[in-house]
Amino acid sequence: MLISTTGSILLAYFIAPSSKFRASIGIAVMWLLILAACLFIVLGGIGIDGKQQTVLDGGVSIVSMVVGLTIGLFITRKLNSSPSQVEQKLLKRISAIKGLGGMTVNERLYVSELDKQFCDALQNDHVKARYILTLLDVDKKSIETILEQSLSERTNMYNSVKT
Numbered sequence: 001m002l003i004s005t006t007g008s009i010l011l012a013y014f015i016a017p018s019s020k021f022r023a024s025i026g027i028a029v030m031w032l033l034i035l036a037a038c039l040f041i042v043l044g045g046i047g048i049d050g051k052q053q054t055v056l057d058g059g060v061s062i063v064s065m066v067v068g069l070t071i072g073l074f075i076t077r078k079l080n081s082s083p084s085q086v087e088q089k090l091l092k093r094i095s096a097i098k099g100l101g102g103m104t105v106n107e108r109l110y111v112s113e114l115d116k117q118f119c120d121a122l123q124n125d126h127v128k129a130r131y132i133l134t135l136l137d138v139d140k141k142s143i144e145t146i147l148e149q150s151l152s153e154r155t156n157m158y159n160s161v162k163t
Contacts, residue, residue, distance in 0.1 A: 002064040002071075005031050009072030013079065018127060024076040028069045035065055090114075094135055101137065105146065108136040122150045 008031070009024045016023035039062075040046075042053050055062070094100070094112050109115040114132050121128035126147055133143045 001061045002068040005065050005068030006072040006075075009069065009076060013076040018125070021076055021080040024073060028073055031065060031069055035062065090135065105133070105136070105138055105142065108138070112136060122147075123154075126150070 005028075009027050012023040012027040013020045041048070042055055045052060047053070090112075097108075097111055100108060100111075103111065106115075109118050109132075114136070118129060118132050121132060129150075130143055130147060133146065138146075
């Protein structure tokens, strides 16, 4: 149980395209629901195929499941909170730019060489686009305005193609 719970949480983290920690939490909740259902069957005296179900190992599986969930969530939380090597290099490059605060958003994107990545993210991944703007120290109001304009433009383009 320890290995299967920990492994499934880590696997969910690594294969999730986005919201990796949320995917891990989702798997952990699934395991807890399975545990609750099993405990309900045992404690409720519900028989399956005419036989009453019991906990045979004295609860060791239950404990190992909870420990596995805790270990898996702890590891994924650590992985989620520590910036990757690419992000660390990016943060160093951005912090080396002089006068970032006095630049426009377009200038910040150009000087940091994130303009292409940002355009791609604006089309496909608003979470990443928001992250890039946050790294470039763009204020929250401007970020929201940029993302709303992008969404509005995509909606208008979709509607014009549709009609």
